[in-house]
Structures are given as structure tokens and as C-alpha cells.
Amino acid sequence: MSHSFTEIDIKPLGDSALIVQLGEGITPSIHQKVRALSTILEAQPFKGFIESVPAFHNITVYYDPVAVQQNQSKYGERTDRLLTSFEAVCQEINKLLEQVDERKEAEARLIEIPVLYGGEYGPDLEAVAAFHHVSAEEVIQIHTQNECLVYMIGFAPGFPFMGGMDERIATPRRENPRLAIAPGSVGIAGKQTGVYPLETPGGWQIIGRTPLELFRPDSFPPTLLQAGDRVRFVSMSSEEYKAYKERKR
Incomplete structure (x- = not known):
């Protein structure tokens, strides 16, 4: 069963979550x-709401079905039957969706991420350059040219999936994944770029x-980047990289 709000679909995910597409x-x-929608849910949580997890084009909403049922009288008009927990939460989501188009987008943070490109720290730089028939220097220039948008955090704590990278250097994933990639590694996968x-x-x-630490478990929030942030990559020298590392010791 799915519900729609204009072009938006809501589908169940098990008995205690749903996906808003x-x-x-x-x-x-x-x-x-x-x-x-994620901001509105956090500000106006319905009874039984646990958390929401935003992704590229949907949000997963987790809820307590028992709490939702106990609060049944607050949902919609009274009928001959109680709504299921999913139906009740759908009604709440549909009410909140009415505010989505009216909400002004908050000004995004712009964060600069310095990167030491190539060499042992960028072992695939030459392969990316060869794939596009350009020089390694051109790949660096293109990668640092655009601001990228952080669409979501996932895969590993603090891993930012970013769009907006220039398609001139969009490159397929490696045929043989590595067993271990060092923290701070900047990569390309298709049209996306990200940092491990x-x-x-x-x-x-x-x-x-x-040299920046993206996952900081002792800080709040524990991740340097958040969905909605804009990122500009900046090329740095090996000397600058080493100096930064020395300062952090």
C-alpha cells in the first residue's frame, strides 16, 4: 500500500518504518x-516518532507502532475502525509535507577541504587522467573548480556522498575494490566524489x-560534514600536508 502527496510516495518498510519518496x-x-522534511520532522515530531534518516531523494522514518496506536484518537476523523500504525503515520507525514514547499532553505555552510593529490596518497589519479585522456594536473584543476553538495552521510560514519562534481572527470569505480583505504582518502565513483x-x-x-578528520566521535555533531553542506576542495603541497599533521599532534 502506498500513499501519495502530489508526486510524493509513502511506502511501508516493515512494521515500524516507512519511506517517503x-x-x-x-x-x-x-x-x-x-x-x-527532515528539519520539520525533528521540529514537529508526531507521537511515536523515533528518528528520520535522509538520503538522496527519500527519507526513512522510524516510529514506535505501539505509541502510534495509543495516540490513535489524534489522527484524522473517527471511523468504524482504527487506522493501522502505517496509515496513521502517513496522515501525519502528509500534514507535514504541506509545509515543505513553504519552508525557506537555510544558507548552506561552505567548507574547504585541503587535499594532497596524487603520489602514494592518490594512487588512482593517473588512471583517472588516462581514462579521460587528460593530464593529472587537469584532473586536479577540474576537481577543485566546482563546489560540491553533500547529499547524504552514509556507508561509514561521516562518509559524505557529494554531487556537483564536474562530469569531465566522472569515472567508474575500480573493477577490483581495495581491502583497506586510508582515512582522509578522496575518491571518485561515477559522478560523485567523497572522502573516506x-x-x-x-x-x-x-x-x-x-589531513582533516571527518569523523570526530568526541565532538557534537561527530561528523565534520552534514547533509546540505557545500564543499570546495583545495590542492595542498606535501609540505603543507606534513605541517598540518604536525600541528594536530
Whole structure:
């Protein structure tokens, strides 16, 4: 069973969650709606709401079905039967969706991420350059040219999935993923770019590394980047990289 609000679909995910589909594709306009609904849910939580998890073009909403049923009288008009928890939460979501288009987008943060490109820290830089028949220097120039939008945090704590990278350097993932990629590694996968916050396996094309820590468990929030942030990559020298690392010790 699915419910719609204009072009938006709401579908169940098990018995204690649902997915609000706000469109298709990876676009800033759809992402703005995702951010708006997520913010509204946090500010106006319904009875039984647990949390929401925003993604590229949808939001997963987790709820306590028992709490929702106990609050049944607050949902819609009285009928001969009680609404299911899913139906009741759908009504609440539909009410909140009416505010999405009216909500003004908050000014996005712009965060600069310094990157040491190539060499041992960017082992796939030359492969990316060869794939596009350009020089490694041109790949760096293109990668630092645009501001990228953080669409979501996922895969690993603090890992930002970013769109807006120039398609001239869009490159498929590696055929053979690496078993371990160092923290701070900057990669390309298709039209996206991202930064590995922790050492994990991965198949992205690694073109450089940043000395910044993206996952900071002792801080609040524990991640440097948040969905909605804009990122500008800045090329740094090996000397600057080493100096930054020395300062952090």
C-alpha cells in the first residue's frame, strides 16, 4: 500500500518504518525537499516518532507502532475502525509535507577541504587522467573548480556522498575494490566524489588525501560534514600536508 502527496510516495518498510519518496534522481531541488522534511520532522515530531534518516531523494522514518496506536484518537476523523500504525503515520507525514514547499532553505555552510593529490596518497589519479585522456594536473584543476553538495552521510560514519562534481572527470569505480583505504582518502565513483573518514574497504578511485578528520566521535555533531553542506576542495603541497599533521599532534 502506498500513499501519495502530489508526486510524493509513502511506502511501508516493515512494521515500524516507512519511506517517503520525494522524487527521482540526484538533484539539488529534490535534496532541498529532503532537508526541509527532515528539519520539520525533528521540529514537529508526531507521537511515536523515533528518528528520520535522509538520503538522496527519500527519507526513512522510524516510529514506535505501539505509541502510534495509543495516540490513535489524534489522527484524522473517527471511523468504524482504527487506522493501522502505517496509515496513521502517513496522515501525519502528509500534514507535514504541506509545509515543505513553504519552508525557506537555510544558507548552506561552505567548507574547504585541503587535499594532497596524487603520489602514494592518490594512487588512482593517473588512471583517472588516462581514462579521460587528460593530464593529472587537469584532473586536479577540474576537481577543485566546482563546489560540491553533500547529499547524504552514509556507508561509514561521516562518509559524505557529494554531487556537483564536474562530469569531465566522472569515472567508474575500480573493477577490483581495495581491502583497506586510508582515512582522509578522496575518491571518485561515477559522478560523485567523497572522502573516506575511516579505514574501510572500498572501490572508489582514490585521487588524493586530506589531513582533516571527518569523523570526530568526541565532538557534537561527530561528523565534520552534514547533509546540505557545500564543499570546495583545495590542492595542498606535501609540505603543507606534513605541517598540518604536525600541528594536530
